[in-house]
Amino acid sequence: MKIFIDTADIDEIRQANDLGLLDGVTTNPSLVAKTGKPFRAVLEEICEVVKGPVSAEVVATESELMLNEARELAKIAKNIVIKLPLTEDGLRATKTLSGEGVKTNVTLCFSAPQAWLAAKAGATYISPFVGRLDDICQIGMELIEQILTIYNNYDFDTEVLVASVRSPLHVVEATMMGAHVATIPFKVIQQLVKHPLTDLGLARFLEDWKKVPQ
Numbered sequence: 204m205k206i207f208i209d210t211a212d213i214d215e216i217r218q219a220n221d222l223g224l225l226d227g228v229t230t231n232p233s234l235v236a237k238t239g240k241p242f243r244a245v246l247e248e249i250c251e252v253v254k255g256p257v258s259a260e261v262v263a264t265e266s267e268l269m270l271n272e273a274r275e276l277a278k279i280a281k282n283i284v285i286k287l288p289l290t291e292d293g294l295r296a297t298k299t300l301s302g303e304g305v306k307t308n309v310t311l312c313f314s315a316p317q318a319w320l321a322a323k324a325g326a327t328y329i330s331p332f333v334g335r336l337d338d339i340c341q342i343g344m345e346l347i348e349q350i351l352t353i354y355n356n357y358d359f360d361t362e363v364l365v366a367s368v369r370s371p372l373h374v375v376e377a378t379m380m381g382a383h384v385a386t387i388p389f390k391v392i393q394q395l396v397k398h399p400l401t402d403l404g405l406a407r408f409l410e411d412w413k414k415v416p417q
């Protein structure tokens with residue numbers, strides 16, 4: 204499973220990239236707003252650091268305007284992926300962009316039929332939001348299982364990008380289900396590495412090492 208980082212914070216992106224395990228980045232308007240910097244500048248900075256796919260979201264709600272925005276965003280760098288909302292206009296724009304060979308990430312997916320339609324529109328990635336479903340007492344990861352089954356049944360190329368990840372358990376379940384990508388906040392990437400027994404074991408080894416004659 205590929206690891207994307209879900210942030211627009213360049214320091215977090217640099218740190219995750221230094222691990223050598225980062226495959227891409229997803230941003231959204233809320234994450235960009237947190238940086239306090241202009242949208243284009245944020246994306247240019249990210250694309251200088253990360254060579255894998257970098258999702259940039261359109262904010263227009265009408266398909267023609269989405270396409271105008273998408274074409275401008277695509278000029279920033281070769282690895283820009285256009286993120287579009289799962290609406291009728293978003294699907295129309297996705298269909299057009301996929302016909303032009305532009306990579307797309309259809310976002311704000313909360314149901315299996317939405318994911319099916321995004322795949323039919325030719326989306327490169329579908330982003331189901333598992334954490335936000337958990338928040339309203341629906342099991343987000345069940346949606347991932349449904350989408351993977353549907354995509355597998357019809358041999359869709361669209362990759363399932365597990366989004367709104369809130370904990371390492373989401374990531375573990377995503378890998379066990381065979382999701383293609385998870386976009387993970389920096390804090391959760393750090394949690395994936397950590398284990399108290401690793402820290403304890405390392406401390407003991409280092410302590411015992413002091414007893415070894417040098």
Ligand code: G3P
Nearest residue numbers: 209231334335366367368
């Ligand atoms: O980038 C979209 C998604 O990952 C947002 O996550 O935590 O705001 O639900 P969250």
